[in-house]
Amino acid sequence: MKMDMDKEKYTVIGGGISGLLITALLAAEGKQIDLIEKNTHCGGYLRNLGCGAPYGAHHIGLPDRGLLAGIIGGLGISDEGLLRSADTVRILSGQREYKLSLRLDEQCSQLCEIFPEEAEGLRAYFGFMTDFAEALYSDDDRQIKGYFVKLAGKSFRSFLEKYFSNEELIALLSFLGPSYGGVTDADSAFTFASLAATYGKGAYYMDCGALTEKLAEKAAGMENVNIMTGIQASRIRRDDESGRYTVYDGSGAVSEADKVIFAGSFRRILEEYCEHTGMNDTSFRKIFGMETGPSAYRYYFRTDVPLSRMEHIRLGADGYIMSTLESDECSVMLTCVTDSSQPQWDNERLISEISDTLCIGKELIHPVCVCSPSERENRTLNENGAVFGWKRNARNNLDANLIYSIDKKLPGIYVTGNWSATFGFFGCLYTANKLFCKLTADRRS
Numbered sequence: 374m375k376m377d378m379d380k381e382k383y384t385v386i387g388g389g390i391s392g393l394l395i396t397a398l399l400a401a402e403g404k405q406i407d408l409i410e411k412n413t414h415c416g417g418y419l420r421n422l423g424c425g426a427p428y429g430a431h432h433i434g435l436p437d438r439g440l441l442a443g444i445i446g447g448l449g450i451s452d453e454g455l456l457r458s459a460d461t462v463r464i465l466s467g468q469r470e471y472k473l474s475l476r477l478d479e480q481c482s483q484l485c486e487i488f489p490e491e492a493e494g495l496r497a498y499f500g501f502m503t504d505f506a507e508a509l510y511s512d513d514d515r516q517i518k519g520y521f522v523k524l525a526g527k528s529f530r531s532f533l534e535k536y537f538s539n540e541e542l543i544a545l546l547s548f549l550g551p552s553y554g555g556v557t558d559a560d561s562a563f564t565f566a567s568l569a570a571t572y573g574k575g576a577y578y579m580d581c582g583a584l585t586e587k588l589a590e591k592a593a594g595m596e597n598v599n600i601m602t603g604i605q606a607s608r609i610r611r612d613d614e615s616g617r618y619t620v621y622d623g624s625g626a627v628s629e630a631d632k633v634i635f636a637g638s639f640r641r642i643l644e645e646y647c648e649h650t651g652m653n654d655t656s657f658r659k660i661f662g663m664e665t666g667p668s669a670y671r672y673y674f675r676t677d678v679p680l681s682r683m684e685h686i687r688l689g690a691d692g693y694i695m696s697t698l699e700s701d702e703c704s705v706m707l708t709c710v711t712d713s714s715q716p717q718w719d720n721e722r723l724i725s726e727i728s729d730t731l732c733i734g735k736e737l738i739h740p741v742c743v744c745s746p747s748e749r750e751n752r753t754l755n756e757n758g759a760v761f762g763w764k765r766n767a768r769n770n771l772d773a774n775l776i777y778s779i780d781k782k783l784p785g786i787y788v789t790g791n792w793s794a795t796f797g798f799f800g801c802l803y804t805a806n807k808l809f810c811k812l813t814a815d816r817r818s
């Protein structure tokens with residue numbers, strides 16, 4: 374264990390995008406960091422999860438393109454080539470097909486043309502969503518709370534029914550952008566609306582692989598960062614006298630620090646620690662009682678014909694998102710959101726879906742691999758391999774906010790990323806930056 378007593382020392386548990394980002398940001402401020410990652414490579418969910426498919430290929434929502442550039446720019450990393458605008462999605466509903474923009478303003482006029490009889494409701498709905506999007510990114514907690522109270526306790530469907538009677542329109546809006554984020558009917562209207570608002574300000578394809586590499590390289594090149602791969606943190610203990618934490622793996626102490634940041638699913642380690650210290654606190658009981666999920670199967674295929682990048686969304690009970698990629702090794706990625714431990718579909722059915730959706734012969738489509746929830750859990754220790762950490766229903770939305778203030782009860786303990794109070798790539802950026810500001814009392818907060 375290397376230690377420089379002059380520098381505040383952190384242990385970051387988890388080397389996904391959130392762990393890498395917070396490590397690089399804090400290290401650039403002169404903090405001493407041990408970054409512990411279970412796998413032999415950093416990257417977490419943004420990295421190839423082992424089945425030979427390309428890593429990255431994410432479709433993300435960013436309320437402001439400058440946000441990524443600003444955060445990584447401070448580390449001397451350019452966002453050039455990382456983002457490509459991707460606002461248009463193709464939606465298949467029965468025999469009908471739509472091409473819609475995810476941008477709120479564009480989507481409103483497109484839908485008014487398709488559903489002229491709902492134009493009044495559409496203008497009211499998009500007016501609400503545009504105001505909500507402004508409030509969400511305004512940093513005005515009172516305004517955000519107001520929307521939270523209006524939306525958190527109801528389903529998105531019941532919210533849409535206030536504006537519309539056309540079932541096709543309700544189905545379209547329910548499955549657009551928000552569902553890209555892997556939400557389900559169990560999630561609250563607040564979650565749906567937050568995703569629609571985020572994607573509605575700008576959707577992009579992100580080269581997550583390149584960003585992960587750049588951040589990992591940056592962190593590895595900083596003399597005050599010690600990246601420890603192949604190590605699985607299993608418990609923490611605090612020395613009452615010094616207030617410092619020791620992090621252990623299965624065979625002993627691996628790191629000692631003033632502060633510990635969890636950048637992966639943290640419940641097992643913190644539950645064990647609270648049991649050990651006899652802490653029996655309501656907010657922890659709430660956090661530990663939160664449900665995880667949903668999860669997703671992702672099926673990867675290669676086609677003998679080149680494809681261009683696009684999202685094809687199938688509505689309906691067996692809905693899915695089929696992403697076509699510009700890659701020779703893997704050109705189709707089909708995502709089915711489910712909590713089931715059994716794969717939903719076999720290859721024959723999947724090939725038939727791909728053939729119908731993309732209008733190419735079945736003989737030109739070849740399976741590459743499947744990325745399952747259990748495989749993801751084994752690799753990353755994220756409970757149930759859940760795509761976005763916690764389930765985003767009304768109760769969890771409330772309880773997740775408690776995660777921001779864990780350090781009030783456990784001084785020096787923080788959480789960032791997918792298992793914090795927000796999720797997805799934007800959530801990782803947002804929570805890592807928010808934590809960085811809190812820890813450095815930076816004006817940017």
Ligand SMILES: Cc1cc2nc3c(=O)[nH]c(=O)nc-3n(C[C@H](O)[C@H](O)[C@H](O)COP(=O)(O)OP(=O)(O)OC[C@H]3O[C@@H](n4cnc5c(N)ncnc54)[C@H](O)[C@@H]3O)c2cc1C
Pocket residue numbers: 386387388389390391392409410411412415416417418419430431432433434553604605606607636637638669671749752753754755759760761789790791792796797798799801
């Ligand atoms: C199939 C799928 C599709 C997705 N699609 C999108 C999308 O289109 N758009 C979008 O915005 N987001 C998407 N996401 C979500 C996005 O990938 C995640 O939000 C993001 O990658 C989470 O990053 P993270 O660093 O917070 O966590 P993770 O990537 O989960 O990283 C956590 C890291 O911590 C390590 N770790 C955990 N516990 C320990 C321990 N005890 N000791 C040591 N190491 C530990 C893990 O090995 C892992 O490397 C998708 C996710 C999946 C799975």
